[in-house]
Amino acid sequence: MIGSTPRWVLAATVLFLAAVALFMLVPLLVVMASSLSSSAFLVFPPPGLSLRWYGEILGSEAYLNAGWTSLKLALATVVFALALGTPAAIALSRFRFRGRAMIASVFLSPLILPSLIFAIGLLIVFSRYAAGPSFAGLVIGHTVITMPYVIRTVSANLADIDPHLDEAARIMGARWWQRYLLVILPQCRTGMAAGAFFAFNISFDDAVIALFMRAPNVETLPMRIYSTLEFSPDPSVAAVSTIMIAMTLVLVVLLNRVFGLSRIA
């Protein structure tokens, strides 16, 4: 057929891909390796292997509290992002009405505004009109930044499904709650699941909004990691980070199963 790709180009491509893979993964690999160090300092290469830092964090009240806070925050964010985002996605993809395109861009606008700027606005509002930043404030902030993901995944999901099913239900006399409960919501299942994974991941990992909305007695894992890195990082940070990387890996696999990674890219 056509003159095939020259062999040296293929060789160069393989080298290039290896270099990119190394570049992208090396920060994660280094963190994971450091968590197994027996030394109290982050030196390379580690003098020996040990699991002591995992024991350390499992016995550390500060880390356990931060982990618990992060988990509660992420779960609350998932609930609110789904509750607000799913109906909006259904309206935007199942109905034609005036101003639809504009309303769609309003819903996606939190993706465009840098979260730094949003975080400052939120801090100002919570300091002026509430008793200052709080856990509830973090939930609100995370719901804002994750709702667009739910809207996108549910919309993408609904685009693949025949809208006539809902119409059929309507014509055959289904009440509105029967249509939503028995037809529309089950159709949104995969989109909601994918949106929930995104929302959980973003909330669990966020440091920007968390650092601005710093409230007394509320510390998430990323906040704790950030302040440890500012002062005296030791391998226990690496152990926590490794656990978080493992969680991300699980979420990526689940996302691929449920939704297909190629649809995100």
Add this chain to the structure above:
Amino acid sequence: MPSGAVRLKREPAILLSPGLLFLLLAFFFPAVQLLAQSFLTFGAGPSHFTLEHYAKVIVDDFYAGVALRTFRLALIITALCLLMGFPLAVVINRAGPVLRTALIVLLILPLMTSVVIRTFGWLVILGPGGVLSWTLQQLGLIDRSISLMHTEAGIVIAMVQVLLPFLVLTTLGSLGQIPAALEEASRVMGAGFFRSIYHVTLPLSVPGLASGSLLVFALSISSFITPSLVGGVRLQVMAGSIYQQMTGSFDWGFGAALSVILLVITLMLIIPYMVVTSRAGGRA
């Protein structure tokens, strides 16, 4: 069925209003408050309108330097992302399903890992006695331990890794729309491998590359976690100064003014980005 028709008209409004109301209160209201704060005096006593915060940004040499560094670094980071990202996107676009999934995971796994953790990794690599220094010593390229911490080079390396996925995923969207037949045709008609890429693939992926670079640039000027941890206090960038003003020195008016400037610049970049992506029919 008149009643059914009425309900049908009301249905989208009912579905949309909780989300819209929430965004109005929790997203647009804070943005307006931020804008207002930047024009108000801050501190004891009733606040009144002022332009002093903006004047301070312009007059103070330190902040002019910070702004200059922010944009210089963002430019370098964007250029490097383009240089690495375009070939990577081309390879992913042409790869078979298995390699394609593997490469996308390679981009998405770091992207979905907390920025704090990725930056931590770079601290261990770039720091004194770190992985980079050790590797170079083993290779005999240097004889003393080196550190890229508190250097602009260090910030750039870490930021490129953080932002590269955005450029590649955006470019991939516009590459996917190029019919494979076009590239094949150019090859059949005798164009070499690189001529085909240069004259066919590259021009057709300009919308993706343009929107990807605008996105990377905008994300780069508003990042503070990686620049602050790698660069330290001496190499401050705008977003880092904002963080200090808002949480450390408590000059909120000034912090808000800096943020508004950053926001205006971001919008100036993002609006062309949205125009490019909507015209290309690509995904934003």
